[in-house]
Amino acid sequence: MKTAAAVSLLLSVILTAGCNGAQSVLNAEGASAIQLKHLIIGIVVICCAVWTLVVIVLVLALLRARTPRERPSSQSERRMGRLVTAAVAASLLIIAGLTIASFYAGRGLGVAQNPGLTIKVRGQQWWWQFLYDDADPSKAFQTANEMHIPVGVDIRIELESSDVIHSFWVPSLAGKRDLIPGRKNTMTIRADRPGVYRGQCAEFCGLQHSHMALFVIAEDMADYQRWAASQRSDGISPTDPESTAGKALFMRKPCIACHTIRGTEASGTTGPDLTHIGGRQTIAAGLLDNTRGSLAAWIADPQTLKPGNNMPLVPLSSGELRQLSAYMESLK
Known part of the structure; x- marks a missing residue:
């Protein structure tokens, strides 16, 4: 069941890659997202190579089995034993290598030492609340479902949930991180290029889980500051x-x-x-x-x-x- 879900997710990711603003890990525009993209490509390449070698060995074994042979000598048995040992050792090295690579790629989601901005993200059923803190309380504000960030700045994201477990995922900028009731998680995102990056709750959170999207709008610092200044203002009084x-x-x-x-x-x-x-x-x-x-x-x-x-x-x-x-x- 999990394998089928993973294959379905991978296919959807590949089919949407390269589209403008696509929700795709292959459309990476952030440091940690680029690391995860390289990890995915590396795993796919290694797995394809292993699969190809296994198929080649299997075909050779089947062809050899069709040829009448004498009883194997002790020397050939020792040679086969060494080959099996080498294959097991190679498998262990590959698994260990992929584990270490995954660990270091996951560290990219860690909190930056000197973030330029901190945003609190609160998951709700079924929408996102973004709170922009400031040392001056009068400059703090909040918005919903659309997060604006400046380009080239490390953004500290503080995650919490008001109801059930959600998962914050903007694949073009970073990996997933859960929002768990009663617990605060943190992560770092960074956009290296202006654009609109679609995200999604990646943890089943109820009836409208699939309709819990978000958008990260990365813009130049001057544009971001103008947007933030407008968000701090009160609602416009209508005139008509x-x-x-x-x-x-x-x-x-x-x-x-x-x-x-x-x-x-x-x-x-x-x-x-x-x-x-x-x-x-x-x-x-x-x-x-x-x-x-x-x-x-x-x-x-x-x-x-x-x-x-x-x-x-x-x-x-x-x-x-x-x-x-x-x-x-x-x-x-």
Whole structure:
């Protein structure tokens, strides 16, 4: 069962390699991801070589078995014994070598000595919460499902879970690391080139496990600093009548019990922070593109789109739905 799953995963990785922004270990753009890529290629090459040698020996043995032979002499038996011993020794060396190589590649996930940025990642059913700490509490902020990082900087990731075991995996940047309730794990990621890198929860965590994606957006330091400055600001106050009505509606409905919009009375912590939701590329952890239509569909019936999620159905008229989606779209 595990072998079949591993083969399926490897095939999916190979088929998606090289695509723009692909979720692929072969599209490595980070130091630890490059080490893991080399490890995978090395293991595949060695295993192919061993398989080829075994097949060659098997074919030779079968051909030789068809030829009538005399009883083997003691000298030939000793020679065969030495060959078997050599094969066993070679197998042990290969296994030991691959184990050591795996160990050193795994160390690449360790915490950097002097990280340039620390981000707390909290796994939820089924979305990602990213908390950007700062020595000055007024500069700390949080976002959901999309993590922005500066290029060429070691990022310390502190992992924790609010419910069940999740696994943080952005294959183009690093390997997997679990998020375990009651325990904090750490890892380091680094992007050497700007781009959008897709990630995924890699540990089965419930009904919507497959719809728990994340995106790491790596950008130049200047672009990152502009983004961070905008994220620290309060939510934009709407100016058009429809969005203004949507804001008033949001504050009257149960939405404020679960969501935060900084600069307003909405300060819930159960659901994602919506202060700048309009600036994200997707909603519902990568399930839908972030358009006004998608926002309206999600608000209208989240359980149909993502069954089992913790967002309750809030009855709304069509007019109220248009107002709320306009307000969400304006929060950039």
